[in-house]
Amino acid sequence: MRRLSWFNTVSLTLGFAFLYIPMVILIIYSFNESKLVTVWAGFSTKWYGELLQDEAFLSAAWVTLKVAVMSSTIATVLGTMAAYVMVRSGRFLGRTLFSGMIYAPLVMPEVITGLSLLLLFIGIGLDRGVFTIVLAHTTFAMCYVSVVVSSRLVTFDKSLEEAALDLGCTPAEAFRLVTLPIIAPAVISGWLLAFTLSLDDLVIASFTSGPSATTLPIKIFSAVRLGVSPEINALSTVMIGIVAIGVITASLVTKTQKVRQQRDEQEAARAQ
Amino acid sequence: MRRFLLIAIPYAWLLALFLVPFVIVLKISLSDTALAIPPYTPTLDFAGGWAGLKSFFADLDLENFVWLTQDDLYWKAYLSSLTIALISTVLTLMVGYPIAYGMARAPEEWRATLMMLIILPFWTSFLIRVYSWIGILSQEGFLNQFLLWTGLISEPLIILNTKIAVYIGIVYTYLPFMILPIYAALDRLDESLIEAAEDLGCSRLSAFWLVTVPLSKNGIVAGCFLVFIPALGEFVIPSLLGGSGTLMIGKVLWEEFFSNRDWPVASAVAIVLLLILVVPIMLFQRNQQKQAEAEQ
Numbered sequence: 001m002r003r004l005s006w007f008n009t010v011s012l013t014l015g016f017a018f019l020y021i022p023m024v025i026l027i028i029y030s031f032n033e034s035k036l037v038t039v040w041a042g043f044s045t046k047w048y049g050e051l052l053q054d055e056a057f058l059s060a061a062w063v064t065l066k067v068a069v070m071s072s073t074i075a076t077v078l079g080t081m082a083a084y085v086m087v088r089s090g091r092f093l094g095r096t097l098f099s100g101m102i103y104a105p106l107v108m109p110e111v112i113t114g115l116s117l118l119l120l121f122i123g124i125g126l127d128r129g130v131f132t133i134v135l136a137h138t139t140f141a142m143c144y145v146s147v148v149v150s151s152r153l154v155t156f157d158k159s160l161e162e163a164a165l166d167l168g169c170t171p172a173e174a175f176r177l178v179t180l181p182i183i184a185p186a187v188i189s190g191w192l193l194a195f196t197l198s199l200d201d202l203v204i205a206s207f208t209s210g211p212s213a214t215t216l217p218i219k220i221f222s223a224v225r226l227g228v229s230p231e232i233n234a235l236s237t238v239m240i241g242i243v244a245i246g247v248i249t250a251s252l253v254t255k256t257q258k259v260r261q262q263r264d265e266q267e268a269a270r271a272q
Numbered sequence: 273m274r275r276f277l278l279i280a281i282p283y284a285w286l287l288a289l290f291l292v293p294f295v296i297v298l299k300i301s302l303s304d305t306a307l308a309i310p311p312y313t314p315t316l317d318f319a320g321g322w323a324g325l326k327s328f329f330a331d332l333d334l335e336n337f338v339w340l341t342q343d344d345l346y347w348k349a350y351l352s353s354l355t356i357a358l359i360s361t362v363l364t365l366m367v368g369y370p371i372a373y374g375m376a377r378a379p380e381e382w383r384a385t386l387m388m389l390i391i392l393p394f395w396t397s398f399l400i401r402v403y404s405w406i407g408i409l410s411q412e413g414f415l416n417q418f419l420l421w422t423g424l425i426s427e428p429l430i431i432l433n434t435k436i437a438v439y440i441g442i443v444y445t446y447l448p449f450m451i452l453p454i455y456a457a458l459d460r461l462d463e464s465l466i467e468a469a470e471d472l473g474c475s476r477l478s479a480f481w482l483v484t485v486p487l488s489k490n491g492i493v494a495g496c497f498l499v500f501i502p503a504l505g506e507f508v509i510p511s512l513l514g515g516s517g518t519l520m521i522g523k524v525l526w527e528e529f530f531s532n533r534d535w536p537v538a539s540a541v542a543i544v545l546l547l548i549l550v551v552p553i554m555l556f557q558r559n560q561q562k563q564a565e566a567e568q
Contacts, residue, residue: 004374004377004378004379005377007370007374008370008373008374008377008378009374011370011371011373011374012371012374012375012378012386015367015370015371015374016371016389018367018444018447019389019390019393019444019447020389020393022401022404022405022408022444023393023396023401023404025404025407025408025414026400026403026404026407029407037407038407038410038412038413038414038417078281078282078285079282081278081281081282082282082286084278085278085279085282089275089278089279092279094283097291098279098282098283098286101286101287101290101291102286104290105290107501107502107549107553107556108546109502109504109505109506109522109545109546109549110505110507110522111505111507111522111525111526111542112297112505112525112542112545112546115297115525115529115538115539115542116293116294116296116297116542117289117293119293119296119297119300119535119539120289120292120293120296123296135289136289138285138289139285139286139289139290142282142285142286146282171274172274196395199397200397200398200399202398202399202508203507203508203526207529217397217399220399220400220403221399221508221512224399224403224406224512225511225512227406228403228406228407228410232403236397236400236403236404239396239397239400240396240397240400243392243395243396243397244392246395247388247391247392247395248388251384251388255384
């Protein structure tokens with residue numbers, strides 16, 4: 001076993017303190033009685049109550065959720081298709097352009113993606129609202145999904161698919177019965193990534209949304225510009241809580257899966 | 273037929289929603305500002321036929337790009353974005369490397385938990401993480417309260433709405449992007465190489481500089497680009513933490529578009545920003561390729 005020097009211990013402690021203290025402060029002060037956010041005036045959950053009664057926030061949350069579910073689902077389908085094409089289709093006309101268009105949005109500054117999509121929507125006379133945000137989010141999220149899925153497809157043993165085809169599967173059946181179950185974890189993490197990216201996005205949504213559709217980040221941003229407010233702290237706490245539960249569950253699931261896999265392998269080895 | 277559809281659907285989607293919008297930005301950056309809807313001329317008029325097309329191209333010019341060089345606002349904003357991105361990348365490396373190093377040396381059974389703790393902020397809303405610093409850095413914020421209480425300072429420090437707040441914001445939000453590739457490189461590092469260096473008379477410190485750091489170079493380079501590239505076009509951090517005094521090009525583009533409604537200039541700003549980004553992106557790609565080849 002490696003040992004941690006005092007330097008390692010100090011840097012890990014300070015590093016994680018730096019990462020977590022701001023969020024901890026945010027969570028603690030969301031339970032503050034006072035409207036003044038930097039002065040502690042006793043425990044209270046009243047800001048959560050106010051949050052639940054704030055129509056504007058609730059409707060923004062609903063719009064955000066709708067956009068995230070729709071865009072991440074379409075992005076997962078398109079991104080998986082794109083990954084499959086990139087890894088399996090060999091050469092075809094315009095392949096370089098295709099791979100360029102998949103990688104470029106990953107490094108494109110959000111302000112430029114937002115601006116260019118807005119100019120397109122205005123150019124073709126599309127009314128801006130939920131639909132245009134979904135189009136915009138799908139476009140950049142599908143690129144992330146395709147990167148995640150193709151990294152799994154690259155390591156995937158092609159002969160399994162070929163065996164299925166030899167045994168009489170149609171290509172569609174081979175994909176559904178063999179390929180999809182194997183790449184499923186990557187597809188799911190691609191969907192989760194697309195979903196979070198969409199929930200989180202402020203810049204592209206600001207460009208592509210109209211007055212009829214305000215997402216939660218747009219709402220938070222305009223509130224935050226006026227300074228810190230306990231209501232935003234309460235909302236942040238709720239969001240951090242949801243993410244924390246999600247991430248911890250996911251890592252526990254992968255851990256138990258790993259343990260089970262190891263046990264299965266050991267048993268298989270013993271049986272031989 | 274099925275193969276054709278499989279390629280055609282994502283291809284068509286990206287063409288329509290990535291390439292075409294980009295061409296529109298390029299076209300508008302070459303147009304003139306006008307008091308009309310849409311606020312630029314010329315607009316492409318297909319009814320005019322070939323002649324219309326010809327006069328459309330004749331009307332395009334580089335005026336907006338010339339304008340960018342003449343008004344100091346723009347080149348100052350580009351320059352200040354570059355310096356802010358560069359300084360914060362170096363700071364993130366200085367903060368991130370010791371953390372990644374500590375993680376790589378931590379006992380096996382802690383690693384999954386440490387990894388989860390690094391990834392958790394990454395899934396949390398970017399906006400909220402930036403926002404959390406407003407309450408800490410403001411004049412009556414927690415940092416000032418704490419420093420006044422310890423007696424280290426007698427007057428509250430002004431940090432919020434300065435460049436320092438922007439550096440803190442970038443380091444904080446992009447730290448996982450720096451730590452993860454460096455950790456990946458350090459994790460693969462063969463421990464016996466360091467032992468060999470120590471056996472051959474290196475002190476622990478010189479073994480670190482001569483063996484560990486060079487062998488984690490690919491991780492360092494990847495981490496730096498992953499911080500530098502998005503930091504350059506950053507909008508949220510300078511607008512929430514930087515105040516009106518901090519110029520960054522993402523913010524200038526936003527204001528040009530939403531406040532001044534000058535679409536041609538906003539488009540030209542975007543095109544120049546992309547041209548600046550091409551160099552680091554190419555270098556990043558080359559680094560990734562080299563790394564992939566080295567692994568094979």
